[in-house]
Amino acid sequence: MAAPSVPKSKLVPNPKFAQPATHEQIERAAARLEEHGIHAVVVPNRAEALRTVLSMIPEHSEVLALASETIGQVGLAKEVDESGKFVSLRKKLYALDRKTQGREMRQIGQSPDVAVGSVHAVTEEGDLLIASATGSQLGPDSFGAGKVIWVVGAQKVVPTLLDGLQRLREYSYPLEDARALTAYGMNSGLNKILVISREINPGRANVVLVEEVLGF
Numbered sequence: 001m002a003a004p005s006v007p008k009s010k011l012v013p014n015p016k017f018a019q020p021a022t023h024e025q026i027e028r029a030a031a032r033l034e035e036h037g038i039h040a041v042v043v044p045n046r047a048e049a050l051r052t053v054l055s056m057i058p059e060h061s062e063v064l065a066l067a068s069e070t071i072g073q074v075g076l077a078k079e080v081d082e083s084g085k086f087v088s089l090r091k092k093l094y095a096l097d098r099k100t101q102g103r104e105m106r107q108i109g110q111s112p113d114v115a116v117g118s119v120h121a122v123t124e125e126g127d128l129l130i131a132s133a134t135g136s137q138l139g140p141d142s143f144g145a146g147k148v149i150w151v152v153g154a155q156k157v158v159p160t161l162l163d164g165l166q167r168l169r170e171y172s173y174p175l176e177d178a179r180a181l182t183a184y185g186m187n188s189g190l191n192k193i194l195v196i197s198r199e200i201n202p203g204r205a206n207v208v209l210v211e212e213v214l215g216f
Helices: 021-033 046-056 071-074 076-082 088-095 102-110 137-144 163-183
Strands: 041-044 062-065 113-119 121-123 128-132 147-153 192-196 205-210
Touching: 021 041, 021 046, 021 121, 021 205, 041 046, 041 113, 046 062, 046 071, 046 076, 046 147, 046 205, 062 076, 062 088, 076 088, 076 192, 088 102, 088 147, 102 137, 113 137, 121 163, 121 205, 137 147, 137 192
Parallel strands: 041 205, 062 113, 113 147, 147 205
Antiparallel strands: 121 128, 128 192
């Protein structure tokens, strides 16, 4: 018997948004983020990104590795969940029953000591854009996490907020839709979009900009 075919996404990503930004563009974005209360560090590669992020997380703290291709590629998800240096909230969540313990899952997932994840666009004007089908990661990103660290590949840096929204619709969403169809057999959705333009709590928001292509 032939295996059932996996549905394919009909969306085509715009290759324009796969191109990495220049060093000057990345530095410009980092400077504007700093002006907006968001600590920004520029690193050359994923190995240095992993070292930098781990240096920002206190050992034994409760850490939630948010769903992210970038976090997986850098090795952060494995380090958070398997190293034993941190309390992995994702492992706690996986041990719960979604049907009977949904409220507990929401409480755990929305207020970690530290959340690590990524964004879909960073503007040279100092904005961060994050899109989600369900909105589950937007709570910790916007306020719930005591500290949040986003790892961002060079291709996600764009000039303006309008460019960032276009990147979400024309690049990140088609790729996520294809991933969701392969992984879950269902389409994704560009249902909720968070724009972070400033952080008023010192030390809470941190961005590690990596000068190589990571995630989508």
